[in-house]
Every structure is written in C-alpha cells, then in structure tokens.
Amino acid sequence: MNIHEYQAKEVFRRHGIPVPPGKVATTPEEAERIALALGGKVVVKAQVHVGGRGKAGGVKLASSPQEARDAAAKILGMEIKGLTVRKVLVTPAEDIAHEAYLGAIVDRSSGAVVLMASPEGGIDIEEVAAKTPELIFKERIDPRYGMLPHQALRLAYRLYAGDTARARQAAEIIQKLYAAMLDAGASLIEINPLITTPSGQLQAIDAKMNIDDNELFRRSAVAELRDTESEAAAEVEARAKGLTYIKLDGNVGCCVNGAGLAMATMDLVKYYGGEPANFLDIGGSSSPEKVIVALQIITADEAVKSILFNIFGGITRCDDVANGIVEATRQFKLKVPITIRLTGTNEEKAVEILEGAGFSAMTDMDEAVRKAVELATS
Amino acid sequence: MAIFANDRTRVVVQGITGRDGSFHTRQMIEYGTKVVAGVTPGKGGQKFEGKVPIFDTVAQAVSEEGATASVIYVPAAFAAGAICEAADSGIELIVCISEGIPVLDMLKATRYVADNGARLIGPNCPGMISAGQAKLGIIPGQIVQPGPIGVVSRSGTLTYEVVWKLTRAGLGQSSCIGIGGDPVIGTNFIDCLDAFEEDDETEAIVLIGEIGGTDEQNAARHIKEKISKPVAGFVAGQTAPPGRRMGHAGAIISGSSGTAAEKIATFEENGVQVAARPADMPDILKRVLNA
Numbered sequence: 224m225n226i227h228e229y230q231a232k233e234v235f236r237r238h239g240i241p242v243p244p245g246k247v248a249t250t251p252e253e254a255e256r257i258a259l260a261l262g263g264k265v266v267v268k269a270q271v272h273v274g275g276r277g278k279a280g281g282v283k284l285a286s287s288p289q290e291a292r293d294a295a296a297k298i299l300g301m302e303i304k305g306l307t308v309r310k311v312l313v314t315p316a317e318d319i320a321h322e323a324y325l326g327a328i329v330d331r332s333s334g335a336v337v338l339m340a341s342p343e344g345g346i347d348i349e350e351v352a353a354k355t356p357e358l359i360f361k362e363r364i365d366p367r368y369g370m371l372p373h374q375a376l377r378l379a380y381r382l383y384a385g386d387t388a389r390a391r392q393a394a395e396i397i398q399k400l401y402a403a404m405l406d407a408g409a410s411l412i413e414i415n416p417l418i419t420t421p422s423g424q425l426q427a428i429d430a431k432m433n434i435d436d437n438e439l440f441r442r443s444a445v446a447e448l449r450d451t452e453s454e455a456a457a458e459v460e461a462r463a464k465g466l467t468y469i470k471l472d473g474n475v476g477c478c479v480n481g482a483g484l485a486m487a488t489m490d491l492v493k494y495y496g497g498e499p500a501n502f503l504d505i506g507g508s509s510s511p512e513k514v515i516v517a518l519q520i521i522t523a524d525e526a527v528k529s530i531l532f533n534i535f536g537g538i539t540r541c542d543d544v545a546n547g548i549v550e551a552t553r554q555f556k557l558k559v560p561i562t563i564r565l566t567g568t569n570e571e572k573a574v575e576i577l578e579g580a581g582f583s584a585m586t587d588m589d590e591a592v593r594k595a596v597e598l599a600t601s
Numbered sequence: 602m603a604i605f606a607n608d609r610t611r612v613v614v615q616g617i618t619g620r621d622g623s624f625h626t627r628q629m630i631e632y633g634t635k636v637v638a639g640v641t642p643g644k645g646g647q648k649f650e651g652k653v654p655i656f657d658t659v660a661q662a663v664s665e666e667g668a669t670a671s672v673i674y675v676p677a678a679f680a681a682g683a684i685c686e687a688a689d690s691g692i693e694l695i696v697c698i699s700e701g702i703p704v705l706d707m708l709k710a711t712r713y714v715a716d717n718g719a720r721l722i723g724p725n726c727p728g729m730i731s732a733g734q735a736k737l738g739i740i741p742g743q744i745v746q747p748g749p750i751g752v753v754s755r756s757g758t759l760t761y762e763v764v765w766k767l768t769r770a771g772l773g774q775s776s777c778i779g780i781g782g783d784p785v786i787g788t789n790f791i792d793c794l795d796a797f798e799e800d801d802e803t804e805a806i807v808l809i810g811e812i813g814g815t816d817e818q819n820a821a822r823h824i825k826e827k828i829s830k831p832v833a834g835f836v837a838g839q840t841a842p843p844g845r846r847m848g849h850a851g852a853i854i855s856g857s858s859g860t861a862a863e864k865i866a867t868f869e870e871n872g873v874q875v876a877a878r879p880a881d882m883p884d885i886l887k888r889v890l891n892a
Binding site: 329331332334335336347349365366367405408410435436437438440441467469471479480481482483484485486487489490491492493494499502504507535536537538539566567568588589 | 677678701702703704705707708709711712727739740741744754755756757758759760761762765782784785809811812814815816819835837838839840841842845846847848849850851852856857858861877878879880
C-alpha cells in the first residue's frame with residue numbers, strides 16, 4: 224500500500240524527523256488559506272501515488288496566497304499517469320543549500336533492511352543507481368541486532384564528510400527513519416531530498432513510504448491511511464471481497480485461480496495475438512460468491528469483448544467455480560462471449576453443471592486462450 | 602531418491618486442527634506421507650482422526666515421535682513464530698504454506714532458521730512433493746508421477762499446470778518444490794538447483810520464475826557455473842505492468858528491474874532453454890534429455 228507524501232510526513236513528524244510545516248487542501252480556496260497562514264512563498268504539490276509529479280506539472284511554486292490558489296486550481300483535477308489529483312499539499316518553499324537522499328528498503332536478496340544514502344539528492348534514486356552507482360552508500364541491518372549507532376553515523380559521514388555537526392544531525396535522522404519504518408511496517412521509506420537549509424539545518428522536504436500489505440491486519444492506524452479515492456474503484460471492490468484485480472488496457476477479461484497462473488494466462492493471451500483486459504486472481508479456496516464478484520468486476524469494464532476463465536483445480540474446486548458462473552449469469556446477463564477452461568479437482572462435476580446451464584467447457588489452456596482471443600477480435 | 606524429503610521423512614503438522622491444516626493433512630496421509638504428529642497449543646493429548654497424536658509444542662512432537670520435518674498451516678499472525686519454534690525444536694525441514702506474513706517478521710525468521718541449521722521452504726508456497734514418496738503441503742498428488750524431472754517454482758497453480766503437462770507427456774518428476782511468492786523466502790532457486798544436481802534420480806530441471814527481484818537472474822548465472830544437468834525455464838508476467846503487485850507480494854517490477862524480459866534474457870545468455878508457453882515445456886525437456 225502506498226501512502227501520500229503528506230501522510231508520510233505526519234509519520235515522520237511523530238518520529239521526530241524534521242519536516243517543514245504544511246497542510247493538505249482539496250480546494251483552491253483551502254490552499255489559499257493555508258498559504259496565507261504559512262506566509263511567504265509556498266509550494267503546492269499534487270498528492271498522487273506516482274513518481275515524476277514535478278515533471279508532469281504537479282508541483283508549483285507560488286509567491287502569494289493568490290498564486291497558491293491559482294496553482295491549486297490548476298493541479299486539482301489534473302491527471303498524472305492516469306490518476307486524478309484530488310489533494311494538494313501546501314508547504315513553505317525552503318531555501319536549499321544542499322540536497323541529499325536517504326532511504327531504507329527491504330532488500331530481497333540479502334533478506335535484510337538496507338539503508339541507503341546518496342549526495343545526489345532530488346533526483347530519482349534509480350537514475351543515480353544506473354549512472355553513478357558509486358554515489359550510493361549502503362548499510363545492511365542485521366535483523367538480530369537492529370541498526371547499530373555506528374552504522375547510522377558511518378552513513379551520515381558519507382554524506383557530510385568533515386562536518387561533524389551535520390553528520391550527527393543526519394545520523395539521528397537515519398535512526399529515526401529506521402524506527403519509523405519498523406513502526407509503520409513499511410517495506411520502503413525515503414527522504415528525497417533531505418535538504419540543508421542555508422543555516423545548516425537538515426529537513427525532509429519530500430517523503431515516501433510503501434507499507435507492506437501484510438502488516439495491515441495488526442496496524443489499524445496505518446491501514447486507515449489508505450486513500451481508496453486514489454485507486455480504481457474496481458480494484459478497491461475486488462480487494463474488499465478477497466480478490467486481486469488489476470486493470471489493464473486490453474479486451475480479453477481474465478479470471479484465473481492463482482497469481483502465477485493468472486500472469487501466465489495474460490502472457491498467453493498476448494502470445495496468441497490478443498491483449499489481456501486485466502489480472503484477476505480469485506485465490507485458493509474460491510467460493511461461488513467470489514466467482515460472481517469476479518464476473519461483475521470483469522463485465523463492468525466496457526473494453527472487455529470476451530471473457531476467459533482458466534482454473535486449475537487444486538484447493539480450488541472446479542464445481543464451485545462452475546456454480547459461481549451459472550449463478551452469476553442468472554443474476555445478470557453476459558453481453559460478451561465466455562470461454563471456460565477447467566481441469567483438476569471435481570472437473571467432471573463442473574462440466575456437468577456448466578453443460579446443464581448451456582455452457583461448454585474446455586480442459587486445455589492453450590485451446591481456451593486461443594478461442595477467447597478469437598472471440599475478442601471477431 | 603528425490604530431494605529434501607522422502608518416504609522416511611517423519612512429518613509434524615503445525616496447525617493440524619485448523620480448517621486448512623486438517624484438510625491437507627488428510628490428503629498428505631492419503632498420499633503416503635509419514636505424518637507422525639500434529640501441534641495445536643491447547644489440544645495436546647488428543648488425536649487427529651483417531652490416529653495422529655497431537656501435542657502442545659513442536660519440541661514434544663520431536664522428542665515423542667521423532668519428527669524431522671514440519672508443515673505449517675497457521676494464520677499469518679502466528680506463522681513466523683511457528684517457523685522459529687520448529688527451527689528451535691530441532692526440525693530440519695520446515696515447509697510454511699501460510700500466506701500474508703509481514704516481510705519484517707520474515708527477515709528475523711529466515712535468519713533464525715539459518716542460525717539453527719534448518720531449511721525453510723516458503724512461506725506463501727504450495728510446499729513440496731517427492732513423487733510417490735511424500736507430500737509436504739498442498740500440491741495435488743494426482744498430477745504427479747515419479748520420474749527424472751526436478752521442478753522448482755515460485756508459483757502454485759502455474760506449477761500444477763506445468764507438472765500436469767509433463768505427466769501427460771510421460772515425463773515424471775523426482776521432486777517438485779514450490780519456493781513461494783513472497784519477497785523474502787527461505788530456500789531459493791539456487792538451493793534447489795544444487796540439490797537436484799546432487800540427486801541421482803533427477804536428469805533435467807524445470808525452473809518456473811516470475812517477475813520481481815533477481816532470484817532468476819542469480820539462478821541463471823549459477824546454472825552456467827555449477828549445474829551440469831539441463832535446465833528449462835519459464836517466466837510468468839511478460840504482460841505485467843511495472844509498479845503493481847501481481848497477486849504475490851514478491852511479484853512486482855520495481856522501476857525497470859525485475860521484468861520478465863530481463864529474466865528471460867539472462868536465462869538465454871546462460872544457456873537455459875526458455876519455454877515461450879507452458880505447453881512448450883515437455884518438448885524442450887524431451888529434446889534436452891535425448892541430446
């Protein structure tokens with residue numbers, strides 16, 4: 224789960240990481256009032272879950288409350304990489320003497336949290352990694368001992384060599400960043416940039432956090448930070464029902480059990496010249512109810528010209544899926560053709576149920592995908 | 602021979618009385634797996650299906666019944682703890698089926714398992730099966746048939762799909778290992794490749810990967826350096842968009858890294874035959890086995 228910059232900054236604030244003041248606005252008038260209260264120059268920043276907001280025109284400088292209002296009017300409602308901006312953060316425009324990068328991620332290959340720092344702040348860290356990897360410094364945290372003070376200080380000195388006062392400030396921020404990560408159950412936490420003001424103070428003027436979805440069951444306060452408005456409505460609905468749905472641009476609606484098979488099915492649609500309309504995993508022990516919801520979601524996408532079921536029954540029982548399909552089509556009429564492939568647990572029962580309701584079923588994945596693609600293009 | 606587990610492996614099931622645990626324990630026993638004990642705190646002294654003794658702790662299952670392997674079906678909130686308990690009790694092979702374990706918990710659990718000299722398979726995986734000998738997890742027994750192919754995969758149902766295609770083509774399997782779809786897991790591709798390389802029964806290896814991380818790339822380089830047996834690969838997620846988690850917590854393209862194209866290219870550079878579709882896998886294997 225992604226959270227917005229303003230929410231991440233709240234987390235930072237609670238952990239004592241220095242962030243500039245600022246408030247979030249949903250209307251231009253509100254942005255004007257916040258700018259007035261802050262006084263002086265402000266930055267108006269789009270709050271959306273994508274990178275590259277600045278380049279897309281989602282971050283604007285304003286030297287008066289009036290200008291802040293105009294900037295907010297331009298940014299609110301703007302589309303950035305397919306997402307509509309519904310909130311802006313209004314925050315003072317800071318004078319910047321130096322920019323650095325600080326971050327921590329769960330590193331998959333070493334199975335540890337890795338802290339990263341770079342003097343190349345303010346630009347995408349992936350870009351730094353690609354062009355000047357020698358300018359990214361790392362400390363691996365042993366989960367048995369947590370972060371040790373010398374690791375934070377060593378990393379801080381990489382950024383501010385010869386400036387002990389600033390290195391100490393940075394080391395403290397690094398410790399707090401790590402604590403915030405553990406506390407929120409984040410799999411990624413970033414300050415980019417960490418600026419030095421002309422008076423030598425460090426400040427986090429941008430903040431990014433990705434929360435591990437698997438943490439949410441035990442962190443209700445963090446779970447509440449989810450902004451469902453910033454996500455596709457169908458994806459929110461699917462999640463509430465225990466399905467994983469991701470909308471794509473094609474016209475073959477896919478309904479599959481298991482994430483790996485779902486991806487392989489999408490790939491096969493492409494292999495046979497079609498384009499998948501979505502990723503949809505109905506999960507392991509799929510009840511007929513889940514299948515009904517899945518069909519509702521797929522058919523709500525008007526781009527879908529053909530529906531494809533690909534079920535390999537293991538824990539999932541094919542007859543459950545068949546019952547779901549039959550029940551769903553009793554509740555609402557399908558406007559596009561459906562191709563059903565099922566094999567495995569209770570396959571015969573499923574075929575019987577489907578044929579009884581006037582559907583036909585296939586057992587081979589390639590045949591079914593080819594047919595679904597054909598139906599979508601004919 | 603098979604790898605990691607065989608018909609002598611003595612299995613304890615953690616969470617044996619739960620909905621999933623009891624269902625799959627029955628299937629494991631039906632397959633012929635030596636399930637010697639179950640663990641559910643508070644139900645020690647009872648018996649599962651009137652036969653398998655249940656204990657409150659894994660330590661008891663080890664000392665009373667000589668359990669050497671464990672299969673975990675407990676809810677995500679307790680699963681990392683269950684893994685550590687198994688490792689601390691002297692279990693050598695821990696198979697964790699549970700999904701949804703926080704990754705920060707897994708950082709500690711994987712370290713703890715390593716410190717205790719145990720092997721962890723998973724979490725968020727279908728487990729493993731040694732054809733005709735033992736099933737530790739949820740892979741459907743009827744799709745597997747003894748034979749010379751070793752299978753290792755990050756996925757569940759996609760593995761079944763491929764294994765079923767192999768079986769129908771007359772290509773049986775030695776062991777099939779589902780290593781799991783999470784970002785931080787115990788046993789990885791390389792561990793399984795090394796074990797299959799050592800296993801006399803295995804003649805060729807199938808490796809099924811997916812988007813996210815660098816495990817496939819590392820495996821590809823390892824294959825070139827260390828694995829003499831032929832390896833055929835498949836990578837799911839060529840049509841997956843970047844930045845989105847494709848069901849599995851670990852199946853995500855971060856920035857431009859972890860794409861299917863990158864993994865396929867690394868396989869090809871290192872001599873791994875790549876199947877464009879799961880259906881191509883049997884032919885590739887027949888070719889490499891006859892070569």
